[in-house]
Amino acid sequence: MSELHKFLFDGLPVRGMIVRLTDAWQEILARRASNTATGPYPPPVAELLGEMTAAATLMQSNIKFNGALILQIFGDGPVKVAVAEAKPDLSLRATAKVIGDLPADARLPDMVNVNNKGRCAITLDPKDKLPGATPYQGVVPLFGDDGQKLGKLSDVLQHYMLQSEQLDTTLVLAADDKVAAGLLIQRLPVKGEGNLEGTSDKDRDQASEDRIGRNEEYNRISILASSLTRDELLTLDIETILRRLFWEEKLLRFEPQAGLLGPHFACTCGRERVAQMIRGLGVKEAEEILAERGDIEVGCDFCGKQYRFDAIDTAQLFKPPSDQLPGSPVVQ
Numbered sequence: 001m002s003e004l005h006k007f008l009f010d011g012l013p014v015r016g017m018i019v020r021l022t023d024a025w026q027e028i029l030a031r032r033a034s035n036t037a038t039g040p041y042p043p044p045v046a047e048l049l050g051e052m053t054a055a056a057t058l059m060q061s062n063i064k065f066n067g068a069l070i071l072q073i074f075g076d077g078p079v080k081v082a083v084a085e086a087k088p089d090l091s092l093r094a095t096a097k098v099i100g101d102l103p104a105d106a107r108l109p110d111m112v113n114v115n116n117k118g119r120c121a122i123t124l125d126p127k128d129k130l131p132g133a134t135p136y137q138g139v140v141p142l143f144g145d146d147g148q149k150l151g152k153l154s155d156v157l158q159h160y161m162l163q164s165e166q167l168d169t170t171l172v173l174a175a176d177d178k179v180a181a182g183l184l185i186q187r188l189p190v191k192g193e194g195n196l197e198g199t200s201d202k203d204r205d206q207a208s209e210d211r212i213g214r215n216e217e218y219n220r221i222s223i224l225a226s227s228l229t230r231d232e233l234l235t236l237d238i239e240t241i242l243r244r245l246f247w248e249e250k251l252l253r254f255e256p257q258a259g260l261l262g263p264h265f266a267c268t269c270g271r272e273r274v275a276q277m278i279r280g281l282g283v284k285e286a287e288e289i290l291a292e293r294g295d296i297e298v299g300c301d302f303c304g305k306q307y308r309f310d311a312i313d314t315a316q317l318f319k320p321p322s323d324q325l326p327g328s329p330v331v332q
Contacts, residue, residue: 067088
């Protein structure tokens with residue numbers, strides 16, 4: 001079962017969280033693999049998308065935002081766009097559009113940043129935004145201050161956090177075909193600390209920025225977190241990871257989030273929504289598709305799940321409600 005654990009380092013200005021996506025991540029991959037039009041993601045794309053899904057979960061949990069957090073990577077490579085979305089209830093979905101061939105060992109620059117034009121966008125879309133209001137979006141390039149391509153998603157997001165929040169952040173991400181996982185360690189903001197009471201927001205923001213890279217306690221914890229290997233993150237349970245990394249630290253643990261209260265897969269697609277779309281086509285166009293193909297098959301552009309309506313199912317859609325019978329349950 002997918003799970004998220006949050007913790008604080010007692011007496012230190014450092015917080016952390018670790019996520020391990022199992023069933024939620026496997027559902028994302030399974031839906032894509034079962035799509036007869038696309039087939040499964042190439043392994044490098046699946047790895048990138050898994051890391052993005054874990055990162056989106058951590059970032060959503062970190063900011064406690066009442067709306068969707070959407071993480072996008074796009075650029076000029078064979079992966080046109082990759083998207084991971086996390087909502088306040090930690091429901092997750094992810095997708096990627098691949099338009100070219102990829103080598104088995106492709107890395108982030110090979111997939112979306114061939115000519116150093118790739119971008120990472122993080123969008124915060126409020127659940128109850130006012131009419132006419134636009135979501136907040138922050139965009140950063142896929143290269144560092146020196147112009148060199150960043151080789152890992154974690155490097156890109158750490159750079160984003162420094163720019164957007166002026167906070168030191170350490171991210172370790174990993175994914176395979178069974179698990180997508182991530183560890184986030186972050187220096188707590190200066191705002192609210194006793195020695196800054198009475199200062200303005202501007203002064204507190206400047207104080208936070210001035211401390212980037214200078215907090216020895218955070219730097220020590222960051223070094224420990226960075227020692228976590230990909231294999232350890234993917235194969236060890238959360239308790240073992242925390243014990244191995246921080247056995248000398250006193251952690252203040254929060255109640256783990258799992259099941260429906262934790263990270264779980266959810267997509268807005270559904271058979272009834274597809275049925276409404278077919279009704280929108282009208283009887284004539286629906287019958288033309290049936291005559292040509294034998295059935296009407298629609299795949300969700302986001303998660304890849306396919307919905308199939310045969311002639312009987314389609315006929316039922318255009319009958320008055322009082323005359324309708326239960327349709328075929330066939331779903332691919």
